Structure formats: structure tokens, C-alpha cells
Amino acid sequence: MVTQTRLSTDHGSDGPVLAVSGLSKRYGSVVALDGVDVAVAPGELVGLLGPNGAGKSTLVKIACGLVRPTAGAVAVCGAPAGSPAARRSLGYLAELFRFPGWCTASEVLALHQRLAGSVGEEAERRELLALVGLAEAAGRQVAGMSKGMQQRLGIAQALIGEPRLLLLDEPTSALDPAGRRDVRAMLEQVRDRGIAVLLNSHLLGEVEQVCDRVLILSHGKVAAAGRPEELTQPAGVEVQTGAGAKRFPDARREDVPQIVAALVRDGVDIYEVTVIRSTLEDAYLRVVDGE
Amino acid sequence: MSRVLIVARYALQESIRRRVFAIVLVLSLLFLALFTAAAVEASNAASPFGSGRGLIDAREVTAVTLIGLGMFSSLFLATVLAVFLTLGAVRGDAEQGLLQPLVVRPLRRRELLLGRFVAALAVCSTYVVALYGVVLLIVHQAGGQWPDHVVGPALALAGALTVLIALSLLGSVFLSATANGIAMFMLYGAGLVSGLLASIGAVLNAPTVQTIAHDLAVALPFEGLYQAGLHALGSNQNGLTGALVNLGPLGASHAGGTALELWAAAYVAVVAILATRRFARMDL
Numbered sequence: 001m002v003t004q005t006r007l008s009t010d011h012g013s014d015g016p017v018l019a020v021s022g023l024s025k026r027y028g029s030v031v032a033l034d035g036v037d038v039a040v041a042p043g044e045l046v047g048l049l050g051p052n053g054a055g056k057s058t059l060v061k062i063a064c065g066l067v068r069p070t071a072g073a074v075a076v077c078g079a080p081a082g083s084p085a086a087r088r089s090l091g092y093l094a095e096l097f098r099f100p101g102w103c104t105a106s107e108v109l110a111l112h113q114r115l116a117g118s119v120g121e122e123a124e125r126r127e128l129l130a131l132v133g134l135a136e137a138a139g140r141q142v143a144g145m146s147k148g149m150q151q152r153l154g155i156a157q158a159l160i161g162e163p164r165l166l167l168l169d170e171p172t173s174a175l176d177p178a179g180r181r182d183v184r185a186m187l188e189q190v191r192d193r194g195i196a197v198l199l200n201s202h203l204l205g206e207v208e209q210v211c212d213r214v215l216i217l218s219h220g221k222v223a224a225a226g227r228p229e230e231l232t233q234p235a236g237v238e239v240q241t242g243a244g245a246k247r248f249p250d251a252r253r254e255d256v257p258q259i260v261a262a263l264v265r266d267g268v269d270i271y272e273v274t275v276i277r278s279t280l281e282d283a284y285l286r287v288v289d290g291e
Numbered sequence: 292m293s294r295v296l297i298v299a300r301y302a303l304q305e306s307i308r309r310r311v312f313a314i315v316l317v318l319s320l321l322f323l324a325l326f327t328a329a330a331v332e333a334s335n336a337a338s339p340f341g342s343g344r345g346l347i348d349a350r351e352v353t354a355v356t357l358i359g360l361g362m363f364s365s366l367f368l369a370t371v372l373a374v375f376l377t378l379g380a381v382r383g384d385a386e387q388g389l390l391q392p393l394v395v396r397p398l399r400r401r402e403l404l405l406g407r408f409v410a411a412l413a414v415c416s417t418y419v420v421a422l423y424g425v426v427l428l429i430v431h432q433a434g435g436q437w438p439d440h441v442v443g444p445a446l447a448l449a450g451a452l453t454v455l456i457a458l459s460l461l462g463s464v465f466l467s468a469t470a471n472g473i474a475m476f477m478l479y480g481a482g483l484v485s486g487l488l489a490s491i492g493a494v495l496n497a498p499t500v501q502t503i504a505h506d507l508a509v510a511l512p513f514e515g516l517y518q519a520g521l522h523a524l525g526s527n528q529n530g531l532t533g534a535l536v537n538l539g540p541l542g543a544s545h546a547g548g549t550a551l552e553l554w555a556a557a558y559v560a561v562v563a564i565l566a567t568r569r570f571a572r573m574d575l
């Protein structure tokens with residue numbers, strides 16, 4: 001079920017910060033990506049969803065130059081993916097990453113500042129550590145950090161040098177609910193700064209809450225794409241009455257006054273009316289199971 | 292600071308913070324203590340032969356053999372250090388997830404390899420030359436002898452390590468850290484065998500054995516350079532003294548030369564090209 005294979009590339013004069021066109025990747029006989037087109041606008045937060053093996057991480061790795069495409073083109077801020085110019089424009093947090101255990105949080109960031117050519121120095125390190133909630137851990141060695149703290153440090157590292165595009169591969173997989181909430185808030189701050197984000201995550205609720213658009217990959221192809229509210233569907237109206245819940249599965253928001261009026265006419269006590277929409281999880285399962 | 296130097300500094304910092312150098316220092320001191328005891332004993336035992344006016348200058352043979360032992364041990368310890376500094380530089384670090392955050396920065400992959408090479412070479416060549424220098428001082432203090440050439444063998448040791456570090460980095464592109472470590476020590480062992488074969492071939496005057504040894508030394512030029520360094524230690528000795536020095540287990544029958552040095556340089560260049568090309572095309 002392919003509802004949309006090409007996202008809009010009309011993002012004003014700035015152009016997309018990430019432009020993927022006809023991208024394919026094969027590992028031997030395995031097709032990881034098969035003709036994928038994606039565009040991410042400046043300041044846009046795009047969620048990348050899909051089952052394991054759908055090609056999400058491969059797409060992100062090609063965008064940051066870790067993996068070479070078999071066919072197609074990828075540009076980051078107009079520069080070919082993998083080129084030094086493209087890499088200067090992006091920040092990346094890998095799904096499976098490690099920082100050297102002997103380094104302190106501040107030393108990790110300092111190393112990446114030097115490699116990225118950032119001139120932010122101590123002030124940038126302090127700001128980023130504060131942004132991810134590690135202000136008090138600047139001098140702590142990575143070896144002594146929990147996985148969640150290391151993941152926060154990874155996000156701070158990805159933000160070194162004020163990138164225009166942030167590629168995050170499962171950035172909250174090691175975080176507790178409070179940590180995930182913090183990352184959501186951080187992503188919104190990042191978006192407010194005009195930084196585009198491609199967020200690869202299995203946490204559908206998280207994606208639904210923060211992303212402007214969602215891209216669902218399946219078997220290496222874009223199986224669905226759109227705004228979260230475009231991917232979800234009306235799922236009826238539920239009315240809490242004195243005699244329990246009454247469900248009107250085919251009803252829409254516009255039908256609510258008539259439903260309420262009819263129930264009142266029949267002498268039913270009404271306590272609550274809810275217009276129900278399917279969740280992104282429902283949409284995701286519909287797309288993935290329908291393949 | 293250039294990105295090569297940033298990577299080199301990072302690699303050096305890692306070695307210091309992970310106490311690699313502290314362990315190397317302790318082991319080196321242990322080796323030097325044992326070597327000092329052996330040098331004093333051997334020099335005393337050689338003294339009664341002593342004048343140097345006979346057919347065999349026992350003090351000279353003892354001194355050169357001891358220095359040969361010191362060179363062998365210095366190269367072995369430095370090789371261990373070099374291999375451990377580089378064995379996981381690419382695939383090993385990539386498997387652990389350490390490499391990916393670095394190479395997505397505007398850092399060319401060849402710069403990363405070169406940075407690791409520079410760091411390992413700076414550490415290991417300094418170490419091997421320093422250890423060799425201490426060995427010379429110990430032997431001189433114990434028996435009053437200096438080798439015929441001092442600088443040449445030191446440069447030969449540094450050259451041998453250059454080849455070994457290049458090979459280890461090449462291996463790290465293709466192999467996991469463990470596999471690369473095993474491969475490197477097997478190559479090092481093959482080099483030793485080539486040296487022993489050369490000595491045996493010379494003693495027995497067996498051309499086929501000598502040819503095999505020569506071909507092995509060409510294929511593994513770190514051994515050729517090491518043998519050239521050993522040969523230079525006693526290259527001015529003639530007669531029976533010279534024969535004993537050169538044909539002993541810690542001697543070498545073949546001198547080095549410009550051809551060997553050029554071959555070793557070309558070898559390192561080819562290894563570097565292979566490693567950078569492969570790494571540049573590698574999916575991480």
C-alpha cells in the first residue's frame with residue numbers, strides 16, 4: 001500500500017536540507033532500499049518508521065555517508081551525501097554507538113568540536129550538556145555513565161557545530177519515560193532553532209507527538225507518508241451515558257450534535273462525548289500488515 | 292590543528308588514559324633488569340678469553356650477541372605495543388560503535404588512518420629506539436664494548452616497526468580486532484622463521500634454504516630491516532669473530548642496503564594505498 005512515494009520538495013527558497021532521490025541499496029541479494037524518495041525541509045521534524053529490516057537505518061547511514069548507495073542520489077544542504085561539505089551540515093546519533101569509556105563528557109564534546117571545526121569551545125559544551133540534562137556531569141567519565149546518560153551525551157554530540165540537519169537513529173531507546181519526555185522537549189527546541197530532524201524510532205507515540213510528518217518504510221520502499229493526522233482515520237464517536245458507553249463507529253465529529261440530541265430525546269443521561277481517531281500505531285500496523 | 296593530528300592526539304590520549312604506557316613501562320623495566328643481570332654475567336664470563344688478540348675476540352662476540360638479544364627483545368616488545376595500538380583501528384572500532392561518530396564528521400577516512408599511523412609510529416619508534424639505547428648503555432657498562440654501528444640498527448628497528456604498523460592498520464580494515472592480532476603475530480613469527488632460516492642456510496651453505504629465507508624477508512620487509520640492523524652491529528668484524536657474530540642465532544648474514552630500504556618504503560606505500568582504498572569504500 002503506497003499512499004505517497006514522493007514527499008513535497010517545495011520548501012521555499014532554502015530548498016530541502018535532505019533530498020533523497022531514487023535511492024537503492026543492495027547488500028548482496030538483499031534489497032535494503034528500493035527507489036526511495038524523501039525530502040526534509042529546514043526546521044522540519046520527520047519521523048521514520050518501519051519494521052526491523054525495513055531500511056530505516058540504512059537510509060540514515062547513507063545520508064550521513066557511512067554507507068554507499070547502490071543507486072540514486074542523496075544531498076545534504078545541496079552537497080552530495082558523504083562529502084565533507086555535507087558532513088559539516090549534519091549531526092548524527094547512531095543506533096549502536098559508544099564513546100570511549102576513558103573520556104569525560106566534556107572531552108567527548110571537545111573532540112567532536114575539533115573534528116567538526118566548531119568554534120563554540122567551552123560555552124557550546126556547557127550549553128549542550130545543559131540542553132540534554134548533563135550539566136552536572138561534564139567531568140564524569142563515560143565509563144561511569146548509565147546507558148541513558150550516554151544516549152543524552154550522544155544527542156549533545158550530534159548537536160555540535162550547529163548542524164542544519166540532525167539524523168537520530170533510535171535516540172530514546174535507552175531512556176526512561178522521563179528521559180524520553182526530555183528528548184521530545186529538546187527536539188521541539190531544536191526545531192524552533194530551524195534545525196531539521198530525521199527521527200528514526202520504534203516508539204510510535206513519541207513520533208506522533210513531535211513529528212511534523214511521518215514516513216513509513218516497508219521492504220525498502222516508502223509505504224506511507226504524510227502528516228500524522230493524515231495517516232490516522234476517524235474511528236467513530238463514543239458517548240458515556242448513565243447506562244454505560246455507547247459507540248457509534250461510523251459517526252464523525254459533525255454527527256455529534258445529532259447523536260447527542262437523539263440520546264437526550266430518548267431520556268438518556270450524557271456525561272461525556274469523545275470523537276475517536278485511530279492512532280499512528282493503527283495506521284502503522286495497517287500499512288505494515290497490508291504489505 | 293589538522294584533523295590527522297587531532298586523531299593522533301586522541302589515540303595518544305587513549306593510550307595514556309588506559310594505562311597502556313604504564314604497563315609497557317613496567318614490563319620494559321622488568322626486561323631491562325633481567326637483561327642487565329644477563330649482560331653482567333655474560334661479560335664477566337667472556338673476560339678471561341679476553342685480550343682480543345687471539346683468533347676470536349670473545350668480548351666482541353659477547354657484546355654483539357647481547358646487543359642482538361636486546362634488539363630482538365626491543366623489537367618484540369615494540370611490536371606487541373604497535374599491534375595493540377592499531378589492531379582494532381577500523382573494523383574493531385566499527386564493531387564497537389566507536390568509529391561511526393568520528394567518521395561522520397568532516398574527517399576523511401584516510402585522515403583517520405593516517406592519524407592512527409602517526410600516533411602508533413611516534414610512540415613505538417620512540418619506544419624501540421629508547422629501549423635499544425638503554426640496551427647499548429647496559430652492554431657498554433657491563434663489558435666496555437660498543438657495536439660497530441649505533442645509528443643504523445636503531446633506524447632499522449624504527450623502519451621495521453613502520454612496516455609492522457602499516458600491516459596492522461591494513462589488517463584492521465579487513466579483520467576483526469582479534470583476528471588481526473592473531474594474523475599480525477603469525478606474520479611476525481614468519482619473519483622470525485625467515486631470519487633463523489637465513490642463519491641456518493649460511494651455516495650449512497645451503498643455497499635453497501637461503502633463497503627461501505631471502506624471499507620471506509622480501510615478502511616481510513620488517514624482517515629484512517631487522518636483519519640488516521643486526522648485521523650492522525658487527526659488520527666490521529672479520530675472521531672467526533665476524534663469522535661467529537654473523538652466523539649466531541642473534542646475528543645476520545646479510546647486510547641491508549638502499550635496495551632494501553626502497554623496497555620497504557614502496558611496500559609501506561602499497562599497504563597504505565590498499566588500506567585507504569578499501570576503507571574509503573567500506574560500509575559502516
